[in-house]
Amino acid sequence: MLDYILSRITSPFVRYVRRKLAMPNNSADTLLQSFRNKVTRNMVWAGAITELLLAGAQLWLGNYMQSAIIFTAGVVFAAIAYTFRHGRIPNYWRLVFMVLLSVICVMSIRENGTIGVYWSYPLLVASFFMFRDGYAIALAAAITVFFSIAALAYMPLNDGWRIAATLSVILALGSVFVVMLGRMQKLLHQLVVTDTLTGLQNRHRVNSVLSDLINNFRRYHRAASLIMLDLDHFKLINDKYGHLFGDQMLKQLGRRLKLSLRVNDQLFRVGGEEFLIVLPETDIKEAVKVAEKIRQIVSNAPFDGKDAQVRLTVSVGVAQLRAEQTWAEWINTADTALLEAKRKGRDQVCAAEHYSAE
Numbered sequence: 347m348l349d350y351i352l353s354r355i356t357s358p359f360v361r362y363v364r365r366k367l368a369m370p371n372n373s374a375d376t377l378l379q380s381f382r383n384k385v386t387r388n389m390v391w392a393g394a395i396t397e398l399l400l401a402g403a404q405l406w407l408g409n410y411m412q413s414a415i416i417f418t419a420g421v422v423f424a425a426i427a428y429t430f431r432h433g434r435i436p437n438y439w440r441l442v443f444m445v446l447l448s449v450i451c452v453m454s455i456r457e458n459g460t461i462g463v464y465w466s467y468p469l470l471v472a473s474f475f476m477f478r479d480g481y482a483i484a485l486a487a488a489i490t491v492f493f494s495i496a497a498l499a500y501m502p503l504n505d506g507w508r509i510a511a512t513l514s515v516i517l518a519l520g521s522v523f524v525v526m527l528g529r530m531q532k533l534l535h536q537l538v539v540t541d542t543l544t545g546l547q548n549r550h551r552v553n554s555v556l557s558d559l560i561n562n563f564r565r566y567h568r569a570a571s572l573i574m575l576d577l578d579h580f581k582l583i584n585d586k587y588g589h590l591f592g593d594q595m596l597k598q599l600g601r602r603l604k605l606s607l608r609v610n611d612q613l614f615r616v617g618g619e620e621f622l623i624v625l626p627e628t629d630i631k632e633a634v635k636v637a638e639k640i641r642q643i644v645s646n647a648p649f650d651g652k653d654a655q656v657r658l659t660v661s662v663g664v665a666q667l668r669a670e671q672t673w674a675e676w677i678n679t680a681d682t683a684l685l686e687a688k689r690k691g692r693d694q695v696c697a698a699e700h701y702s703a704e
């Protein structure tokens with residue numbers, strides 16, 4: 347039941363993510379991060395507009411001092427939201443946002459008496475949006491404790507404990523919400539980066555994995571290589587045995603590849619019958635050895651389908667990361683080597699550059 351409700355809530359977002367991911371340069375990580383940033387920025391805009399409206403109301407009531415302070419806070423919120431309109435609002439600005447809201451809350455208690463405690467409710471809710479996971483819960487707990495103590499100390503007991511109890515209920519519900527949101531985000535992330543047929547990673551994480559290796563290379567000169575492989579004449583298999591049989595072959599190939607790799611190597615299914623292997627700490631010489639081993643693992647033993655056994659072969663391109671290459675150029679180099687292997691007759695390994703086999 348919970349799974350059903352979660353899937354109903356998340357499916358429009360999953361569709362949005364999938365649509366966006368179809369565009370070039372959108373990796374799953376950057377997309378989820380940008381979605382979160384957008385929500386936070388909208389919160390700060392909402393805070394700015396509310397504060398400016400309140401400042402207007404205080405001005406109209408003739409409370410010039412309060413109006414000026416609330417107006418200043420509104421302008422600060424608007425400036426934060428505007429400055430970071432395309433990116434992530436840094437944590438210290440989020441903290442400034444929360445501190446300003448707290449100050450306004452405390453001022454309201456001072457000016458209006460205990461009725462001002464009611465401002466602690468939106469403050470509490472804001473903390474769940476502004477921070478992540480444990481930080482949000484810790485901040486919300488601190489706000490709850492602070493305003494509960496204030497309410498119990500300065501309000502009649504009957505009102506004071508009700509305020510404390512309702513704040514605690516919001517804290518509990520908000521904490522459940524934050525934990526569920528964290529799990530949902532993990533689930534969505536998993537969905538977006540996983541190839542549903544083989545269970546391997548799909549192309550959406552390639553960008554960030556390769557960028558990390560490129561940074562390592564630039565900083566510590568750590569070698570890294572790519573293996574791009576593609577099944578030979580796979581169309582013939584599909585045409586002869588059907589698409590479902592073809593799917594079984596792809597799954598088995600994924601399993602074979604996975605078993606043949608080291609723990610640090612990463613395997614992706616990047617296209618229909620195209621797979622990418624990322625080999626950290628590996629130069630071209632070692633990478634070609636791995637590629638040759640993989641080629642043999644595929645061609646040496648037949649693949650078992652429901653109705654038949656078939657022999658498959660792969661063409662393989664290998665490329666070591668070169669200085670100043672971007673991740674896209676690096677992949678292109680491996681792809682060119684793969685095309686070369688196809689051109690030379692398939693079932694073979696081609697390296698993107700000359701190297702000594704000694």
Ligand SMILES: Nc1nc2c(ncn2[C@@H]2O[C@H](COP(=O)(O)OP(=O)(O)OP(=O)(O)O)[C@@H](O)[C@H]2O)c(=O)[nH]1
Pocket residue numbers: 543576577578579580581582584588589590591592593596617618619688692
């Ligand atoms: N069963 C199945 N087939 C797929 C999937 N994705 C792509 N294909 C098929 O893979 C085949 C790829 O065909 P081609 O690009 O002509 O390549 P090929 O037949 O392997 O020939 P070469 O790559 O030149 O050796 C097409 O028939 C696609 O329909 C999939 O998820 N499942």
